[in-house]
Amino acid sequence: MTSPPRPASRHHKRPKGEGQWALGYREPLNKNEENKKNDDGLNVRQRIIDVYSKRGFDSIDPADLRGRFRWFGLYTQRKPGIDGGKTAILEPEELDDRYFMLRVRIDGGQLDLRQLRTIGEIANTYARGTADVTDRQNIQLHWVEVESVPAIWEALEAVGLSTTEACGDTPRVMLGCPLAGIDAEEIIDASPQIAETVERYIGDPAFSNLPRKFKTAMSGCPAHCTVHEINDIAFVGVEDENGERGFDLWVGGGLSTNPMFAKRLGVFVRPDQVSEVWAGVTGIFRDYGYRRLRHRARIKFLVNDWGVERFREVLEKEYLGHTLPDGPAPQPARGGRRDHVGVFPQQDGNRYVGFAPRVGRLDGDKLLAIADLAERYGSGRVRTTVEQKMVILDVPPDRVEALVAELEAADLQVRPSTFRRQTMACTGIEYCKLAIVETKALASDLIDELERRLPGFTDPLTINVNGCPNSCARIQVADIGLKGQLVTDATGAQVEGFQIHLGGSMGDSPGFGRKVRGLKATAAELPDYVERVLKNFQGQKNEGETFAEWVRRADEADLS
Incomplete structure (x- = not known):
């Protein structure tokens, strides 16, 4: 060095x-x-x-x-x-x-x-x-x-x-x-x-x-x-x-x-x-x-x-031109999820309402509809998050449920499944010149399939889908990080697929995702793979153990 x-x-x-x-x-x-x-x-x-x-x-x-x-x-x-x-x-x-x-x-x-x-x-x-x-x-x-x-x-x-x-x-x-x-x-x-x-x-x-x-x-x-x-x-x-x-x-x-x-x-x-x-x-x-x-x-x-x-x-x-004093480290992060999805109290007694668009995908009409809801139910203040989500501020407590109902009618869920709440996707091949595979539609379909197959899964779990190696969707720090690449399917054809990173995390126990030797999946195989590894986690986890903690001790066979 x-x-x-x-x-x-x-x-x-x-x-x-x-x-x-x-x-x-x-x-x-x-x-x-x-x-x-x-x-x-x-x-x-x-x-x-x-x-x-x-x-x-x-x-x-x-x-x-x-x-x-x-x-x-x-x-x-x-x-x-x-x-x-x-x-x-x-x-x-x-x-x-x-x-x-x-x-x-x-x-x-x-x-x-x-x-x-x-x-x-x-x-x-x-x-x-x-x-x-x-x-x-x-x-x-x-x-x-x-x-x-x-x-x-x-x-x-x-x-x-x-x-x-x-x-x-x-x-x-x-x-x-x-x-x-x-x-x-x-x-x-x-x-x-x-x-x-x-x-x-x-x-x-x-x-x-x-x-x-x-x-x-x-x-x-x-x-x-x-x-x-x-x-x-x-x-x-x-x-x-x-x-x-x-x-x-x-x-x-x-x-x-x-x-x-x-x-x-x-x-x-x-x-x-x-x-x-x-x-x-x-x-x-x-x-x-x-x-x-x-x-x-x-x-x-x-x-x-x-x-x-x-x-x-x-x-x-x-x-x-001057020194800075030594200072303390930050306190550990509050709670198991670092987003702001759901209904929570504000300092002034009102509520904020965080909701989950599908993998960040919106359109002009929905933005206008969100603005209308923020005006009717809050003060008009809206926020974006670093998890591809949004928040409406300043909602009186007695108006929260009416707002939640209108948001969910527009498929903007306030109380989403883990999969809807914590799946993120980059732009992908639809628009990006660096991408190798499609991401947004695939991630949206994966959410639907996992909700159908694992309706009782409630543990925090991030699934981050990236269309190339550049990690715009933060694959290395996701519980399940999917890096887009071309892979060979059962017939020997080159198809869209992903290299899989498992158990990435930030916070108190930071670490980059584990790469199991040769662990890849075609886009078509993804729902089966994720279902299989999550069922293994559910069957083997200890009380209070996170997915990332389980991955660090799991056998490779249970991650494959």
Whole structure:
């Protein structure tokens, strides 16, 4: 392992091949870095407004189309009819459709009536009605044409929303607890810190050219719903020995093909210091992050190489100019599920009502219907979660059951089965150019089949379905993680299927899912496989034992 760098004021070397700016290596070492040096991604906005929206898809510079467009939440979607076996073979221009996925940035998952209705209307007008809630609290639209983008931006920005830095090598949407300021057991409300950090730094050229994507979470949720363990940077609510409430700082989490859990720096961050500390950590990533190889360009690799002591030293000496006090670790997460599905009390005596769309799939009409329900039964405040779910706030106790009935009539379940509640799926081959298999419809069908076969199953259980190895749906930390790939069926044909990861978890006993040698299933075999392994779990589990705990001790035969 290479020795970590010392503060910039001293002489130190790291191999030039890593491309770290702080060490004087500014020449781009790959095409992505060259594109960013040639022109900041933020500058593409005006070209979209002035040129591309007027001249159409064929006028778009390829460096903008497959690069800088992401700085404003735009990706070309997959051309229909291209099977998963072609994903890694075809050139980008062969996979590109002439339509875009557009990601609406919803920091902290907070929406009001005007915002939610605007997204629903945009979905119906410009996106063929599509709208998916993601596991990062965004809403994604599809079938967007470049000609429509300026009008979409104008509508979003009129209600305080944006797509700025929703994708790209930037600070992406900042996760927050959907019950921030509301949950009766909350440690601290991080909403002001999210709002301040977004206001100060999103769209700032100082942070618009990072080595890779940069994911943030800020929360005082007692259930730890923002999954701080797998974010690049996370501020977790804590109370110190003097009763002062602030944040514990975590850095270097991330999944994809080389998963790592975030590490505690062991510092106590006061609420008024959060934006400054965030900028310091992000600055370290910008300046010291590895820019040569895209697959090693996340901050987790830097943190892993340096260690937390060196990272803290560089943060305090080079970026903050002062030390941070030591602080306590977060308390264990409340309860066995980290979502907010169901009916729960608020601080003010009202209730919040969390509900489960099918694997995050909605549409414009349903968004408008949710807005109507939030207006009639609550105050109009709606939240998105990091589990592809939604929450209506401020419901008087005597109106809860009427709201629940209307939500469930729209197939938005408030008291869902474990399978409906905790199955998540990425976009998949339907729209994604990286995907190998279909995900959304398969996961929805799997929910129905498991509900039919195992109606009495009530244990918490996450099933995360991913269309490729990149883990957008967090397969390594799921109880059952399904990584899409082509597999051979009984006839010898190549068909859609999954490599299976079992027993991943976060929280008190974090661990990445266990891969049983050769354990794969075709899409058609999945219901039989999941039913079999869950029946084994039910027959063998000890009192209070979770699925992940059972997997760690189970025989491979019982997992196959």
